[in-house]
Amino acid sequence: MKETDNYSNLAPLYDKLMENVDYESWADYIDEIIQEHHPEAEKVLELACGTGSVAISLEELGYYEITAGDLSPHMIEVAKEKASKVDSAVQFKTLDFLNINIEDEFDVIFSVFDSVNYLQTESEVKIMLDECRKLLKEDGLLIFDFSTPLNSMEAVDHLNNEEAEVKSLRFFRTSEYDAINKIHTNTFEIEQLSEDKKEIISSFKEVHKQRIYSLEEMLSILKQTPYHLVAKYGDFDLIDADENSARITLVLKCQKHL
Template identity: 25%
Template sequence: MSYEQFAYLYDELMQDAPYDEWVRFVTEKLNKYQVNGKNLLDLACGTGELSVRFAKEGFSVTGVDLSADMLSVAQAKGQEEGMNIPFFEQDMTNLEGHGEFDIIGIFCDSLNYLKSDEDVIHTFASACSHLKDNGLFIFDVHSVYKISELFIDQTFTLTDDHLSYIWNSFAGELPNSVEHELSFFVLDEHSGKYDRFDELHYQRTYPVEQYSEWLERAGFELLEICADFLDSKPQDDTERIFFIAKKPSK
């Protein structure tokens, strides 16, 4: 099965994801911190689901992702909605040529797919260089608790008529990292048989203090750290942590 087909499958698997909550959260933070513009850079945009939703809410969106196949799905999705959203194949650790934005976001814990400290540090610096003065940088990550307690050594399964998967998670070699081994079984409607394909995904997170230090080193002013789409502070059992930072005016 090609990766483009997997991208469509990904949308099906993620159809219950709280995408509207990301849009609401970002809009509320823009209002709270009085950011007037709505020019948004969606980093690691994947199949463009959030890019399209932001565009529907009046944002001027640019999407960036490392996967050409994911971007082809995103482009088709935008066209189906009658939207001319520019999508670019580029590494978010080294952005070039996009100008400056009012908001830059890395959503759906996409930052956790970066494999090293240096990748995160370079991503923060790259984002800062593409923000307007007083612009917002918003991202969410898995908590250390979620990686260590809810993922590692766990098995998840799904069984449906046309799609099933087995998802095993193991501790990675580095601290607070996890490897996901996924086997998908997808019904071929023509043959009536199931095709199998396997994926290996790696994620790593860091303590809140480490993200905060790297943000400040990149030149950001850290405004807020929130838990699970709420304005409350993260607790020991928080699963998703949001960071809201500002690029100070010169």
């Protein structure tokens, strides 16, 4: 079975994979954080936007100018198609948050659904933070969430052996968490089926590895950067996060010109 780049073959299946995620509520949560800490914000950049559901929902609120990027051109293609169906004004671009090639400045940059966990090392996290610093306006906010060991330990059982089908595509997922090295691996076996779904025309495999960070580890990384912590929220609420939070959202500011 041929192994392919992350989201190259999974992109058409992604919305099925995430069908239980309430993207509108997630967009409302990001909006709540922005209104709490930077209510004057207008220009917003989402990184690792996937198929664009959060960006589109956030833009529908009517007071943000949104650019959204993802490393996968296949995901961006799906996002653009989705946006065109609802006349969304979100500008979608292929962007790597380790090298954000865009000439603009933003009031807010955000990334959700543990995309930062795809950064495997402390060094990569610091590169991402510095790339965002270059694009933030003075007093701009950087907002991102990350998955903690608790989240992986709770999620691995229900993610393992998941399968679904969309049109002529079918996937099967296995999920395992290495608690010693803090690596969560999701492996997707994807099959392209014939029109009558009786034959497998081709098959692919995508291996998604995420480095799982504790709150202590992430705060230690931040201390090595120009950022200062504005807030740390746990599990989709404006309540202070701690080591018992499964998912943590950080709100940061930095001195831009350091």
